[in-house]
Amino acid sequence: MVRVNEREIEYKKGMTVADAIREAGQSIDKMTIVIVDGIVLSLDEIKSVIVEDGAFIKLLPLISGG
Template sequence: MVTVNGKEIDFKGGMTVADVLRAAGETPNAWTLVVVDGKVISPDLLSQTPVADGAEIRLLPLLSGG
């Protein structure tokens, strides 16, 4: 099992971060940080970064203000 912002996703061997996000129905944009087990993953590496069973993925929107 992998979680995305608290939502449980069935884990299948060989999944990448991009695979898990698709399974969760999430599409991060340029203003979203993707954090896997406390480590920020670069947007260009989402489809190359493997995910382990039990991983916790968080999507954190970047906010700006003045």
């Protein structure tokens, strides 16, 4: 099982973070901070990083500037 925000999806061997987000029906854009098990990944990295079973993917939209 992989969790994407509040949604749980079935784990598939070899799936990337981007695959998991898509599978969960979530959309992201350049303002989204993607955190996988506590580590922030860039939008480029999510296309190649493989998800592990039990992973928790948080999608946090940046809504203001620092």
